[in-house]
Amino acid sequence: MCGIVGLFFKRGAATPALGPLLAGMLSQMGERGPDSTGFALYGDPAPAGAFRVTLHAPDDQYDWRALEGELGAAFSFPEPARYYCNHAVLTLGASQQEFFDWLDDGHRELGIFGFGERIEVFKDVGLPDAVARRFDLAHRSGTHALGHTRMATESAVTTEHSHPFSTGLDLCLVHNGSLSNHNRVRQSLRREGIRFATDNDTEVAAGYLTWRLAQGMSLTQALETALADLDGFYTFAVGTRDGFAILRDQIACKPAVLAETGDWVAMATEYRAIATLPGAAGAEIWEPRPATVYSWQRQ
Amino acid sequence: MIEFDLARSSVRALNERLHRLTPQTTEVYWRVLNPNGAHAIAVGITEPVQIEIKGHVGYYCAGMNAAGTVVVDGHAGTGLAENIMSGLVRVRGNASQSAAASGRGGLVVIEGDASTRCGISMKGVDIVVGGSVGHMSAFMGQKGALVVCGDADHDLGDSLYEAEIFVGGTAASLGADCIEKEMTQGDVERVAGLLDRACMAADATRFRHYGSARHLYNFHIDHATEY
Numbered sequence: 190m191c192g193i194v195g196l197f198f199k200r201g202a203a204t205p206a207l208g209p210l211l212a213g214m215l216s217q218m219g220e221r222g223p224d225s226t227g228f229a230l231y232g233d234p235a236p237a238g239a240f241r242v243t244l245h246a247p248d249d250q251y252d253w254r255a256l257e258g259e260l261g262a263a264f265s266f267p268e269p270a271r272y273y274c275n276h277a278v279l280t281l282g283a284s285q286q287e288f289f290d291w292l293d294d295g296h297r298e299l300g301i302f303g304f305g306e307r308i309e310v311f312k313d314v315g316l317p318d319a320v321a322r323r324f325d326l327a328h329r330s331g332t333h334a335l336g337h338t339r340m341a342t343e344s345a346v347t348t349e350h351s352h353p354f355s356t357g358l359d360l361c362l363v364h365n366g367s368l369s370n371h372n373r374v375r376q377s378l379r380r381e382g383i384r385f386a387t388d389n390d391t392e393v394a395a396g397y398l399t400w401r402l403a404q405g406m407s408l409t410q411a412l413e414t415a416l417a418d419l420d421g422f423y424t425f426a427v428g429t430r431d432g433f434a435i436l437r438d439q440i441a442c443k444p445a446v447l448a449e450t451g452d453w454v455a456m457a458t459e460y461r462a463i464a465t466l467p468g469a470a471g472a473e474i475w476e477p478r479p480a481t482v483y484s485w486q487r488q
Numbered sequence: 489m490i491e492f493d494l495a496r497s498s499v500r501a502l503n504e505r506l507h508r509l510t511p512q513t514t515e516v517y518w519r520v521l522n523p524n525g526a527h528a529i530a531v532g533i534t535e536p537v538q539i540e541i542k543g544h545v546g547y548y549c550a551g552m553n554a555a556g557t558v559v560v561d562g563h564a565g566t567g568l569a570e571n572i573m574s575g576l577v578r579v580r581g582n583a584s585q586s587a588a589a590s591g592r593g594g595l596v597v598i599e600g601d602a603s604t605r606c607g608i609s610m611k612g613v614d615i616v617v618g619g620s621v622g623h624m625s626a627f628m629g630q631k632g633a634l635v636v637c638g639d640a641d642h643d644l645g646d647s648l649y650e651a652e653i654f655v656g657g658t659a660a661s662l663g664a665d666c667i668e669k670e671m672t673q674g675d676v677e678r679v680a681g682l683l684d685r686a687c688m689a690a691d692a693t694r695f696r697h698y699g700s701a702r703h704l705y706n707f708h709i710d711h712a713t714e715y
Contacts, residue, residue: 441604441622444566444584460544460565461525474544474563476584476603479623 190340191352191365192218193445195426195456196466197333197433200488203233208329210466214455215317215326215336217462222338225351226320227312229361229428230331234306236267239282243310245300245348246275253277256296263291273324275348276302278309285358300349300386305359307332307430312351332487335428337363343371343390354392356383357399359430364391365458366443368421394419398427412436412482424477426456434484441479448472454485490515495522499529509535525565530558536575550577553594569596572613578686585622588615591632597686604641607634610651616686624663626653635682637690648700654679656695665704671697 194214198204211228235241246253253272260266265282281288285304292299303310311324317338321327337352344350355361371390374397379385383396397419401411408429415436424443427434435456437445448455448463450472457463460474477483492502502520509515518539523529527546530539533556541549544562554573563581572591582600589605591613598606598615604622607615612631620638627643629651639657646663653666654675662668680692
């Protein structure tokens with residue numbers, strides 16, 4: 190099972206419409222994935238010279254203010270930090286490597302859920318309505334977003350094993366299905382320098398795309414090579430800084446529906462998630478073909 | 489005409505009302521509003537009632553239909569008319585994967601395209617598709633006819649038993665044990681009859697006929713040690 194949703198506004202700045210619409214879509218997919226829920230939002234870019242990171246703490250009582258004090262001694266904060274229970278979104282005037290080294294030195298209790306210019310990643314165990322409330326999704330804006338409801342098959346039900354998985358700059362991936370060769374691919378990617386936080390199969394797919402993009406491939410090229418290198422059942426939805434892509438495996442038994450209007454592109458595991466969107470009744474609606482990459486770039 | 493609004497009431501309430509209908513019912517004409525992709529709409533009909541659904545439906549719409557006529561004025565999700573026994577199911581838009589799966593009788597008409605595995609394991613249902621069908625359509629089909637006015641994607645009729653396939657366009661490739669067969673006058677008449685029942689305007693003489701080579705499923709005593 191599992192449910193995927195994606196919403197991509199084709200143009201314009203971050204809109205407050207994104208959060209509530211994504212929450213409505215996710216809510217429809219709760220029955221497909223009651224174990225955990227996650228979403229990635231792409232907001233307005235961080236100021237030049239800064240990057241944005243989403244951190245995950247072991248519990249809701251984590252002392253974020255103390256961390257902010259420590260960080261303030263080392264880095265600047267071009268934007269105010271935002272805290273959502275056990276998640277924090279920080280915009281830091283530093284290079285990513287400087288920050289990761291700082292974190293490695295003193296704060297290994299924190300996980301990195303996403304980083305880049307625009308991405309923010311939130312995920313937790315629980316049904317979509319509860320997780321959306323927890324992270325105030327209804328009041329979040331952005332230009333595009335991906336969401337996932339998980340029915341676990343390949344690895345444990347924990348926050349860390351929830352989707353989306355983000356392994357590289359502004360890249361994230363959600364997955365309905367299961368990969369069968371993920372252990373071997375993970376081994377090869379580790380040798381190439383890709384870091385993994387879990388034993389989850391989907392994280393390997395995200396890491397694979399990060400590796401291919403780092404080689405200079407376009408997202409479409411990277412997904413086309415994934416068809417040969419990743420074995421298993423999948424519908425993938427991928428978000429990048431300015432893009433959005435969908436790929437189903439050659440057998441295509443994991444469902445997917447795409448819808449497009451002049452303003453937006455939406456993807457969902459089932460149409461009922463798309464039916465919640467304004468303009469859905471007049472949208473062009475189709476089912477993505479097997480082994481075919483569909484992608485959009487913001488104008 | 490009975491109007492049933494799924495924005496105000498549940499699919500379960502609709503189906504329970506439909507299941508309570510008797511042969512003497514006067515509630516023959518139904519219109520279902522606001523389906524919004526809900527699953528299992530109008531499943532298990534046993535009386536010759538007519539139901540029009542105004543919008544897109546989710547999974548398993550009109551499953552197990554016997555005697556009813558169900559028209560979807562929109563697209564249909566996975567498993568349309570699964571295990572249909574008799575009657576007519578028509579979709580004015582496209583249908584997702586496994587349309588008419590394991591259907592035993594009746595007619596399923598998809599005016600647009602059907603996705604992968606259309607007519608999988610069909611056991612007597614007739615299917616007419618106005619557009620094209622996805623890969624592995626009529627997989628392990630046992631009985632009935634699949635008529636495709638457009639094209640068929642790869643592996644058409646894989647592991648076919650005695651279902652027959654007629655394609656107006658081109659088949660990308662045939663599955664294991666599926667072969668092209670002669671289009672006889674009887675076949676032309678059969679296709680013309682189905683197109684007529686489906687209200688599709690297409691020239692039955694231009695269709696090509698595919699069926700089972702019967703090498704895969706026939707038991708040969710000479711090969712007993714290979715099974």
